Amino acid sequence: FIGSPAKAQKTLKIATEPAFPPFEFQGSNGELVGFDIDLLKEIGKAAGFQVQFQSMQFDGIIPALQAKTVDAAVSGITITAERQQAVDFSRPYFKAGLAIAVKSDNQDITSLESLQNKRVAVQIGTTGALEAKKIPGAKIRTFDNAPLSLQELLNGNVDAVINDAPVTLYAIKENNLKGLKVTSQLLTEEYYGIPTAKGSPNLDDINRGLTAILNNGTYEQIYRKWFNA
Ligand code: GLN
Numbered sequence: 001f002i003g004s005p006a007k008a009q010k011t012l013k014i015a016t017e018p019a020f021p022p023f024e025f026q027g028s029n030g031e032l033v034g035f036d037i038d039l040l041k042e043i044g045k046a047a048g049f050q051v052q053f054q055s056m057q058f059d060g061i062i063p064a065l066q067a068k069t070v071d072a073a074v075s076g077i078t079i080t081a082e083r084q085q086a087v088d089f090s091r092p093y094f095k096a097g098l099a100i101a102v103k104s105d106n107q108d109i110t111s112l113e114s115l116q117n118k119r120v121a122v123q124i125g126t127t128g129a130l131e132a133k134k135i136p137g138a139k140i141r142t143f144d145n146a147p148l149s150l151q152e153l154l155n156g157n158v159d160a161v162i163n164d165a166p167v168t169l170y171a172i173k174e175n176n177l178k179g180l181k182v183t184s185q186l187l188t189e190e191y192y193g194i195p196t197a198k199g200s201p202n203l204d205d206i207n208r209g210l211t212a213i214l215n216n217g218t219y220e221q222i223y224r225k226w227f228n229a
Helices: 035-047 058-067 081-086 127-132 146-154 165-174 202-215 218-227
Strands: 010-016 049-055 087-089 094-096 098-103 119-123 139-143 160-164 180-182 190-192 195-197
Touching: 010 035, 010 058, 035 049, 035 202, 035 218, 049 202, 058 081, 058 087, 058 195, 081 087, 094 165, 098 127, 098 146, 098 165, 119 127, 119 146, 127 139, 127 160, 139 146, 146 160, 146 165, 146 180, 160 165, 165 180, 195 202, 202 218
Parallel strands: 010 049, 119 139, 119 160
Antiparallel strands: 087 195, 094 190, 098 160, 098 180
């Protein structure tokens, strides 16, 4: 039996902001790599679609979904009530939360309250940027990506960075940012999801693929690969 000809698979265009290691970043040959990249490829394999990544600014992702110039996005995107007004999200795939990064020798910054009147760096359009707006008197500096904001802290031009804990911890560990640490308390508990335009028929496929790889061990393999767990 020869079987029926393979059905042509659809290709989904996936938006991502490619400077958020280990979730998405450029490998040594300039190719996109990371936890989210592997995750979407495996979801596609499990659900029967191909993926084509399209890099863009983080604050351009939700507008691109709404304009339907992309089909979905994966970029460590926190599921929030506000974003749920604009897009639909898959089931959550990763638990994260915001952390405060400071210089290793800093003793006085330990909480959101202790950031009053301090200089705080954040990434544009993120939950970290929203959190920083709550601090009375803080001088907020906004950057295009998280590595730039951490560099600014290393350079001593800001007092703290508010960013996703897994990304800051990875940067400190992998890039040997010896002069930085995160304070002990996480500011928030957040869950990443994969957004699509409202009412997108692709969301069912994405959820089906995600559930399949959560259940068959593939998700765990990807997790171990990027978090050494
Ligand atoms: N999780 C944060 C947010 O959704 C940051 C995401 C990112 O910078 N890629 O706002």
